[in-house]
Amino acid sequence: MPSYKINPLEHEKFFKASMKILIHGINYAPELTGIGKYTAEMAEVLAKCGHEVRVVCAPPYYPAWRVANGFSPIKYARQERNGVSVWRTPLWVPEQPKGLRRIVHLASFAASSFPVMLRQIFWRPQMVICVAPSLMNAPGAWLVARITRAHAWLHVQDYEVDAAFSLGVLTGSMFKKLALFVERTLFNRFDTISTISNKMIERALCKGVAPEKIVRFLNWADTSAIYPLNCPGELRAELNIPDDEIVVLYSGNMGVKQGLDVLAEVADRLASRRGFYFVFCGNGPGRDILMALLRKSGVETT
The missing domain is CATH 3.40.50.2000 (Glycogen Phosphorylase B;)
Incomplete structure (x- = not known):
């Protein structure tokens, strides 16, 4: 190259x-x-x-x-x-x-x-x-x-x-x-x-x-503000997520090209297994579609 x-x-x-x-x-x-x-x-x-x-x-x-x-x-x-x-x-x-x-x-x-x-x-x-x-x-x-x-x-x-x-x-x-x-x-x-x-x-x-x-010309992140924590974050407590749960996080735009339907399917397949907690953070035209897919599959949402 x-x-x-x-x-x-x-x-x-x-x-x-x-x-x-x-x-x-x-x-x-x-x-x-x-x-x-x-x-x-x-x-x-x-x-x-x-x-x-x-x-x-x-x-x-x-x-x-x-x-x-x-x-x-x-x-x-x-x-x-x-x-x-x-x-x-x-x-x-x-x-x-x-x-x-x-x-x-x-x-x-x-x-x-x-x-x-x-x-x-x-x-x-x-x-x-x-x-x-x-x-x-x-x-x-x-x-x-x-x-x-x-x-x-x-x-x-x-x-x-x-x-x-x-x-x-x-x-x-x-x-x-x-x-x-x-x-x-x-x-x-x-x-x-x-x-x-x-x-x-x-x-x-x-x-x-x-x-x-x-x-x-790469995009960047401020590593002085975003870095791994040595203890559970405050957001986990705010969302009432137990410390031993594995958090699967999507954060960003919720549009068509993000393929959020795949994540909805994954959440559905793992719904019967303990230890997983899905967090979808963001907004966009695909948010209502995602929520509808989750409700249709019977996944509990808050």
């Missing part, structure tokens, strides 16, 4: 002192999970390193799939957050993000954020980072980068086209060929493509991305 770079935040070729960096992505803090968390922390670290950072994003809505209190789905807003200038644009959020509704959801942000991205041309960023999902943002981010002669960077957290067709969210061979063609065209337009694992790098190579464009 071709070699690739390790950490773009430490690579002087890309991040020079006092750069103007524009980040374009639908998810951002105060979303606590997923892409919004990582994008916000990346932006804040860049700001602390002395860069001038602007972010164009949507109001927080994930993983609950509803706009958070204190934010508007129909108004433009701007705020300063931990040293980063954050520009929020309108967004349509469906109650059930499936098929065409999910596409319209992503398109609503791509359309509403495009004028704000064009406005940043006068600021003249030196680096434009587009975070995918959603790939619909990529044309606007690439255009701004080209007009301002900035470095165009696409950071891929998820191959959404592959996932959509694998899960049956989108169907049709002709539509799939068209979507993959658009994806490949966009990938080839950017100066740098980064993603979060070796397997995803291999996938990028299979999609025709030149090896010299690829950067491995």
